[in-house]
Amino acid sequence: MSLVRPYGDTQDDGAVQLSFTLPIAWDEAADEAARQLVAKMGFSDVSVVEGRAISAGFSFFVVYARTLVAVDASTIRAPSATGAALSIEQVDELIARRVGRKLKVVGACIGTDAHTVGIDAILNMKGYKGDYGLERYRGFEVFNLGSQIAVEDLVRFARERDVDAILASQVVTQKGSDIANFTALAELLEAENAREGLLLIAGGPRVTNLLAAELGYDGGFGRGTLPRDVATFIARRISDRQPG
Amino acid sequence: MSLVRPYGDTQDDGAVQLSFTLPIAWDEAADEAARQLVAKMGFSDVSVVEGRAISAGFSFFVVYARTLVAVDASTIRAPSATGAALSIEQVDELIARRVGRKLKVVGACIGTDAHTVGIDAILNMKGYKGDYGLERYRGFEVFNLGSQIAVEDLVRFARERDVDAILASQVVTQKGSDIANFTALAELLEAENAREGLLLIAGGPRVTNLLAAELGYDGGFGRGTLPRDVATFIARRISDRQPG
Amino acid sequence: MELRIDREAVARARRLAGAIVDPVEDFIERHSTVSVERAVARLCGVDGVDGAGVPLANRLIDALPAREAGVARALGAAIAESGRTPQQVAAAVAAGEALPDPAGTPETALRAALRVHIDAGLARIDAARALRTALLARLPQGEPPLLYVIVASGNIYEDRTAAVAAAEGGAQIVAVIRSTAQSLLDYVPFGATTEGFGGTYATQENFRLMRAALDEASERLGRYVMLTNYASGLCMPEIAALAALERLDMLLNDSMYGILFRDINMQRTFVDQHFSRQLNARSGIVINTGEDNYLTTADAVEQAPAVLASQFVNEAFARRAGLPAAQMGLGDAYEIDPDLEDGFLLQVAQAQLTRQIFPDAPLKYMPPTKHMTGNIFKGHLIDAMFNLTSVMTHQTIHLCGMLTEAIHTPFLGDRALALENARYVMTTARHFGDEIEIKAGGRIELRARDVLSGAVRILDGVAQRGLMRAIEDGTFADIRRPRDGGRGYDGVFAKDAAYWNPFADALAGGAVPA
Amino acid sequence: MELRIDREAVARARRLAGAIVDPVEDFIERHSTVSVERAVARLCGVDGVDGAGVPLANRLIDALPAREAGVARALGAAIAESGRTPQQVAAAVAAGEALPDPAGTPETALRAALRVHIDAGLARIDAARALRTALLARLPQGEPPLLYVIVASGNIYEDRTAAVAAAEGGAQIVAVIRSTAQSLLDYVPFGATTEGFGGTYATQENFRLMRAALDEASERLGRYVMLTNYASGLCMPEIAALAALERLDMLLNDSMYGILFRDINMQRTFVDQHFSRQLNARSGIVINTGEDNYLTTADAVEQAPAVLASQFVNEAFARRAGLPAAQMGLGDAYEIDPDLEDGFLLQVAQAQLTRQIFPDAPLKYMPPTKHMTGNIFKGHLIDAMFNLTSVMTHQTIHLCGMLTEAIHTPFLGDRALALENARYVMTTARHFGDEIEIKAGGRIELRARDVLSGAVRILDGVAQRGLMRAIEDGTFADIRRPRDGGRGYDGVFAKDAAYWNPFADALAGGAVPA
Numbered sequence A, B: 001m002s003l004v005r006p007y008g009d010t011q012d013d014g015a016v017q018l019s020f021t022l023p024i025a026w027d028e029a030a031d032e033a034a035r036q037l038v039a040k041m042g043f044s045d046v047s048v049v050e051g052r053a054i055s056a057g058f059s060f061f062v063v064y065a066r067t068l069v070a071v072d073a074s075t076i077r078a079p080s081a082t083g084a085a086l087s088i089e090q091v092d093e094l095i096a097r098r099v100g101r102k103l104k105v106v107g108a109c110i111g112t113d114a115h116t117v118g119i120d121a122i123l124n125m126k127g128y129k130g131d132y133g134l135e136r137y138r139g140f141e142v143f144n145l146g147s148q149i150a151v152e153d154l155v156r157f158a159r160e161r162d163v164d165a166i167l168a169s170q171v172v173t174q175k176g177s178d179i180a181n182f183t184a185l186a187e188l189l190e191a192e193n194a195r196e197g198l199l200l201i202a203g204g205p206r207v208t209n210l211l212a213a214e215l216g217y218d219g220g221f222g223r224g225t226l227p228r229d230v231a232t233f234i235a236r237r238i239s240d241r242q243p244g
Numbered sequence C, D: 001m002e003l004r005i006d007r008e009a010v011a012r013a014r015r016l017a018g019a020i021v022d023p024v025e026d027f028i029e030r031h032s033t034v035s036v037e038r039a040v041a042r043l044c045g046v047d048g049v050d051g052a053g054v055p056l057a058n059r060l061i062d063a064l065p066a067r068e069a070g071v072a073r074a075l076g077a078a079i080a081e082s083g084r085t086p087q088q089v090a091a092a093v094a095a096g097e098a099l100p101d102p103a104g105t106p107e108t109a110l111r112a113a114l115r116v117h118i119d120a121g122l123a124r125i126d127a128a129r130a131l132r133t134a135l136l137a138r139l140p141q142g143e144p145p146l147l148y149v150i151v152a153s154g155n156i157y158e159d160r161t162a163a164v165a166a167a168e169g170g171a172q173i174v175a176v177i178r179s180t181a182q183s184l185l186d187y188v189p190f191g192a193t194t195e196g197f198g199g200t201y202a203t204q205e206n207f208r209l210m211r212a213a214l215d216e217a218s219e220r221l222g223r224y225v226m227l228t229n230y231a232s233g234l235c236m237p238e239i240a241a242l243a244a245l246e247r248l249d250m251l252l253n254d255s256m257y258g259i260l261f262r263d264i265n266m267q268r269t270f271v272d273q274h275f276s277r278q279l280n281a282r283s284g285i286v287i288n289t290g291e292d293n294y295l296t297t298a299d300a301v302e303q304a305p306a307v308l309a310s311q312f313v314n315e316a317f318a319r320r321a322g323l324p325a326a327q328m329g330l331g332d333a334y335e336i337d338p339d340l341e342d343g344f345l346l347q348v349a350q351a352q353l354t355r356q357i358f359p360d361a362p363l364k365y366m367p368p369t370k371h372m373t374g375n376i377f378k379g380h381l382i383d384a385m386f387n388l389t390s391v392m393t394h395q396t397i398h399l400c401g402m403l404t405e406a407i408h409t410p411f412l413g414d415r416a417l418a419l420e421n422a423r424y425v426m427t428t429a430r431h432f433g434d435e436i437e438i439k440a441g442g443r444i445e446l447r448a449r450d451v452l453s454g455a456v457r458i459l460d461g462v463a464q465r466g467l468m469r470a471i472e473d474g475t476f477a478d479i480r481r482p483r484d485g486g487r488g489y490d491g492v493f494a495k496d497a498a499y500w501n502p503f504a505d506a507l508a509g510g511a512v513p514a
């Protein structure tokens, strides 16, 4: 057990900063409403350090308070899909040696999402933050379908080309659209019995590997992902599946 | 009943921003720990939008989440000590008419507090933000004892000079020192039977009128107080106590 | 603060931009599109949708026996025959009636029949403009940089709440972000809408609701709060028409955005932008161009010359449409990597360069977005440096950056913090830009020089190949678009000899009432 | 960026400051204080406390038969008599033994008896300095502005955690804020402490614990992280001595802070600051003066000339104590009302003026505090403008502002955000100050001129009346302090003819080993 609490300036002081807007005009009672609200959330030592009108019927608050809540950090597992990344040469060598052919990967922004910069960063030759994209690897054959790809089209493409991995990107998260689209993709693959033998990867700024696992994906990559993290992951996973 | 919840971009969405530090090294599991922690606090839709190492053993997080907690704004009362402020002339006229003599007020930073700027702002001729201090009023005789005044000395002074009002300031709040000092002052006055007929006023950036009332004060003034707010309050309160 | 810039290079860039757009203008002159025609119908009073939700304007244009002649002739003929109003004609078409062949009506008769509706349309535009002028005189808007915020809840009523709150909090311009990819719809949705996606549909009713709410707030606040929406897309001309009628004050209107960033056919876009800008000119609407898009999709340091080149092209097209400089809100954005050493210097260089090259244009300055992260504290600082750059270099239209840019479409509180940020920085450093000089031959000046010469190089290349060919080659934003590919190509057609567009004729002079 | 400043006015100010401090120096020369003597005892090796927690240094000085002759003679005599060490002598005194009358020991004998302890004391100081020099050569500290953060939990162990975390997060200097009003204690508390109030007690053991932790971090990080504490107060000389021994790198040390802001007697302060600064000079410790205090207690726009005048006075006193310019961390602060229009320009003017007037001094720039509120978002922005001013004007020691300044002593996370703020702004605008010029005759230059002439006016008035009289009259910070009032006055005494302070003698030349 290693209970972890927020740390202000002393172990276990539980210090947390909050801010929010309330749909009420500002006066001293509004500050008090904010205080009571945060106290009701279960915080103690609630200090409303800022409360002010931001418009006629809305007030904005900054609050510091303490929480007694703790989590047992020793039990929390969130294994990363990102391990010690290999170099391009190492990835290519691994694929050549264990798979013996190029791996076909298809990437797309699925659903209505048009934010291609992220998936392009992973796939395009140019890459991201000085790290070359998968197109640069000898070990990959890359298909980048671009933006707003219906999951049906993606699944059809994957089957027609017999790809080894699908890379789905979701940047817009409003109203849970990312979860809905990711789920639709996974379910369609299951429904079409196309899931087996396919590496299914999710990515986007709000994606975590844990979330991806919950959605039935093999791996999930979030903000700051570098192409080599993804390349290494694909190469290792598919190599591991090879007989011998 | 008018239940009030935090407002992000839609009525009752309950959106709240939090930030805190955890005393653990950063990795994906730390993000997950932060997520679980906030979920355990009772929030839903917890989104850890930023998590990063700020030093070897500490990580910092920014989180957005939703709360279901609401407060009934219609029942929250926090009557302000600040009402429609009078002008200097009006205050002086009110005192002259209803009391018929100068009101004696004594101010001090009590306990170990040395932050005199706030109480000086209220009392000194010069005032605050263009609003003259109580020394400028004909209706007040002002004694400003300055910083780090023991409550015993303040109470003795008040008795010796037979003052009408005590203005106590507390700026330092660390480890509850403000509450301790305010309480000590109120209790000493009670103990010495000196409370009656005396207007007892608390002030400081974390003071609210509600808090002051809880501590047995007649009024409390927080951040942004102007001298005229205080002058008006004293003049009105003491006038109201006059017979006829 | 003044950059010493190579005036000859600027003149050259402007000549090249003229040479680039002139052949396109010839093309534009000879063509029309379904959206241009729908705009004409709308300006004549056609409104509403059929039972299936299809706008009557669309039904009418789709029913034209010969669109090459334009809708005006058909409408005029129908009116002359039936004595109906344009709206009644459209409703009848939607109900299944066929339009009469205009050939059956003498040219003078059909023109005369439509006259009153044309004049009424123009009169509404002019009245809206006159009202804006009067309101601005009575309720002065305040000094630039004009603080511009977006609302984007998807629900026009929540947007209205947010817009009024923003106005009360200091916003001088409110933009209602359009539901995602509305630009790809070949019709304008109808009515008040509450279910947008990442934004709220641009509809005439939504325009009206918002303008009314902001008018009320303007009166209360004693300063006129402007309203903005998006034109670029498959319905540029119609949105321009509706915005004119509902007194929007600005419109996102870029001569190439749709082509590059939405894969809209280039011929369609060129024809549409021209007519939409003619309408903008008449209605006194300030256009906002979309150069920020080059910067969000590629490296901002590298793309600076492309931004400038695009500004010259937008300017040239705008001028051909009769827009005065005072209505050209040329775009730029603060998108350089915040961790780049001296990135701020590069931003100042570019912002000041733009300011000096387009001295009379109400420049539109877009905030950092791409490099914003979940770290709202750092994001707020990046926005502050953006605010500083804007006030130093006298940008006109200042889109306030949000500390939550990377997280969600703005919360009401985010907007308040963004306005506070801009107000603080622009007050404490109000005249800073006027009190300093840029070191001659220093990094800032050299950067500005490089950006300008880079832009000239791009324009030179485009002028040689022709704009359409250059776009096919991927000259802009590394994006290649075929001349006859992309969305909406089937909506482009060559005008025939009988073609008549009374509004285009009325607006052609670019003559703008005061 | 250069201000054209009136060099003659600067020279005049410097002459006036010299004229102001010279008579005070005469006074200083003829006086000593109990704290000076305790510092001498400590440097000779006296350490520890008695059963009641009273430091042996205090017990020893209180037991002196004639303090007018100084502790050194008494100590020398006792050693000569008894063969004890200074520590043993002090312990014996604390146990109740009386000190022998030094008159009983020949002058040469008592001096000779103390020699080895004096040399040992000086050697420890020099060794600490040499070690710092070696460490800095091996582990370069990085470029200025040097990021300075405070820790202030009250508990030295929590402070240590916070300091190491801050160092890892980029801090180049760590200050341990002293428990409130420690400056009013007429002794230095002892041992490791965990119960401070708004800060942590300055004790030798706390210094040691912190220096060890930062040394370890410095090695790990490959850059030397400096440590700072506070000297000004009733124990200035002793803190200077302990800091020298424990290799602190900087000390808050102001020639007038104690007088004005702590009601410490002025004679006491003047004598104490002189000896403490001699020690600082020898130990290579950079002083930080406290001009920020003028700005936190009164209006910052009005007080600017007072700040500059005080800097000249601090400089003059420092020079008389043998401090080279490279050790004069003259103070200034960014305290102008954030809502004042063009306040930023005034700040830039003042910061640049200070930079040019004291070109070789490692200026100490203090962050906004007074106008910080519970609005942490706005506070973070004010800190950003402060950071920008600092990097533009090449300040040296940069105290990072905290977004929670108005709320609590910094949380660990606050410090990380503050460092990130400074790093971001100072990177993106690294050479901005070098790439611009201040407009001749513009607002910035005029403000600088006004501040300088205001300072000259103040110094002129002080020079005419004499410094002590001027302070009595309330010239500085509107605060009046009587010459013989205030705390610690009874600890000041005139030296008699036999007075001996071997350290003062050794340091008098101001000769500082390399």
Ligand code: B12
Pocket: A107, A112, A113, A114, A115, A116, A117, A118, A119, A121, A122, A128, A167, A168, A169, A170, A171, A172, A173, A174, A175, A201, A202, A203, A204, A205, A206, A221, A222, A223, A224, A225, A226, A230, C152, C177, C178, C179, C180, C181, C197, C198, C199, C200, C261, C293, C296, C297, C369, C370, C371, C372, C373, C404, C405, C406, C407, C408, C409, C410
């Ligand atoms: C650039 C941008 C755009 C550009 C997109 C251009 C393009 N071709 O991609 C344009 C201007 C077109 C645009 C449009 C819109 N946008 Co936008 N946009 C952004 C912005 C500023 C940056 C996104 C970005 O490029 N980041 C940089 C890349 C490199 O990071 P990344 O995407 O996270 O990718 C990394 C990782 O996540 C990972 N990754 C991502 N995908 C994948 C996939 C796999 C398989 C793997 C392994 C890894 C991986 O690797 C990448 C490298 O590390 C963000 C705000 C922000 N700062 O995040 C808003 C933002 C994403 N947009 C938003 C919105 C609402 C829109 C619009 C709906 C607005 C509108 N009404 O028109 C439209 C519609 C777009 C649509 N249909 O999807 C919102 C989304 C809100 C939400 N949380 O739901 C944001 C957050 C802005 C905001 N605050 O409102 N946008």
Ligand code: B12
Pocket: B107, B112, B113, B114, B115, B116, B117, B118, B119, B121, B122, B128, B167, B168, B169, B170, B171, B172, B173, B174, B175, B201, B202, B203, B204, B205, B206, B221, B222, B223, B224, B225, B226, B230, D177, D178, D179, D180, D181, D197, D198, D199, D261, D293, D296, D297, D369, D370, D371, D372, D373, D404, D405, D406, D407, D408, D409, D410
């Ligand atoms: C200036 C200042 C100082 C000056 C004080 C000079 C002086 N003569 O007052 C100096 C430099 C000496 C100082 C010292 C210290 N300070 Co200090 N200081 C501040 C600072 C920057 C500003 C306070 C201020 O003057 N505000 C302006 C005035 C006008 O506002 P105000 O006090 O709120 O007063 C208004 C209202 O509250 C009200 N009001 C106030 N009192 C009263 C009384 C009555 C009767 C009424 C009606 C109204 C009223 O009216 C005023 C006008 O509107 C604050 C940070 C901040 N920005 O708040 C830290 C701060 C208050 N200080 C702090 C600390 C820790 C200290 C020290 C302990 C540090 C140290 N270890 O040495 C010392 C010790 C002081 C002591 N013994 O109390 C902390 C307190 C933390 C906490 N919450 O407990 C703060 C918050 C800084 C921080 N983040 O660490 N400080």
Ligand SMILES: Cc1ncc(COP(=O)(O)O)c(C=O)c1O
Pocket: C178, C179, C180, C181, C182, C183, C184, C230, C231, C232, C233, C252, C253, C254, C257, C262, C288, C289, C290, C291, C293
């Ligand atoms: C010029 C311009 N028009 C229109 C839009 C948006 O339209 P849509 O998202 O509907 O394509 C943008 C987006 O940033 C733009 O820059």
Ligand SMILES: Cc1ncc(COP(=O)(O)O)c(C=O)c1O
Pocket: D178, D179, D180, D181, D182, D183, D184, D230, D231, D232, D233, D252, D253, D254, D257, D262, D288, D289, D290, D291, D293
């Ligand atoms: C020069 C100087 N010395 C010392 C101090 C603090 O010492 P104390 O709070 O113990 O008086 C300050 C406070 O700001 C200062 O400016």
